[in-house]
Amino acid sequence: MKKTLIVAILICLAAGLSLPGCKPDPSINIAPPDTSGNISFAVPAGWPQPVYTFENNQLTQNGFVLGRKLFYDPRLSRDNTISCGTCHQQFAAFSHLDHAVSHGINNLLGKRNAPALFNMAWMPTFFWDGGVINIENQPINPIQNPVEMDLPIADVITKLKGDDTYKTMFTSAFGSDTINSQRIFRALAQFMAAMVSNNSKYDKYVRGESGGNFDEQELRGLSLFRTKCALCHTEPMFTDYKYRNDGLRADSNTGDVGRMLITGNVQDQFKFKVPSLRNIALTAPYMHDGRFSTLDAVIEHYRSDIFQWRNTDPALRFNIALSDQDKADIISFLKTLSDETFTHDPRFSEPR
């Protein structure tokens, strides 16, 4: 009896299925990442199960390629100048390098820093304040936002319908040449949710692979990080996805109250979603309003300038004690979180 159970467990493990229950989830492709240039989605070992499982939106090569074309197409904006890729640049892990807040159509400024995009299948909510809860509903916001792309979705559909290439691509992705908002959003969701970043030096270190040897300083940085930062920036995603007030002073430009905008609850004032720190060395400037241009400045905030609001996170009741050496060590660790494989992955780059 016991023996049968052990054998069953071994079979499960060999098939890459997670315990307990050991039921295959038909919606998740658990094959190893594809090296042929075709898209696939796999849950890296040791990671939690994703939130978005492509359950009603089967990931296919054609759906993904359509999503990529849409992501990089400036025709999704009123004057054909701004694509999703304008503000989400691959070399910057799909953040907007050097832009504190977003720059959209006619150079209009938004209020917030464009977040990096990766590992979005794991993300329970979107935007700095969690204002969007489903990746398939997210794109309507930038497309129709008057300071981003500023185009009613009906006009996007009209534009795309006039393009034979799109007709062909919608047919290959969804079985007919109908172009509607649901299909546009589903294709974009396939493209975005398939973006998995798990090949940094840190990941290799954790997996014990070559290229993952940490030097003394990186090891010290990791250990400091685990005691001082990981409560909120929790491994392996480097966020706990909660909303927290990390003691930033109010931002004078916008008076952005963060999570309170969504809940109306004054307890949520100035709380923002804890951002992942993967690829963090590539995504300056930092924080919801891009107020810090270097990692040094971010850590300086934590060690000398935490502002005590009514609801500053209890973990940050005091400045975090860090010497100059500690600061340098943490920064050297944070640099191991850059995943150049991801930022150079041709599957996610602008189609030619």
Ligand code: HEC
């Ligand atoms: C003008 C710049 C701009 C454009 C164009 C733009 N975005 Fe964004 N994006 C942002 C900003 C700024 C945020 C943060 C918004 C907030 O928190 O209120 C964001 C947030 C997101 C998020 C949520 C990420 C997270 O961590 O919560 C996703 C996903 C996203 N954008 C995808 C897209 C897609 C898809 C398009 C094209 C349809 C697009 N963006 C176009 C600036 C832009």
Ligand code: HEC
């Ligand atoms: C109590 C929770 C908490 C702790 C502890 C914490 N952070 Fe944060 N961190 C946050 C929140 C919340 C934000 C986003 C705040 C905002 O943008 O307004 C953030 C933002 C950041 C950013 C900017 C990310 C980006 O994409 O802009 C960096 C870098 C960062 N933290 C590093 C650290 C380091 C290093 C430590 C340890 C020394 C640390 N954090 C400790 C909650 C925390």
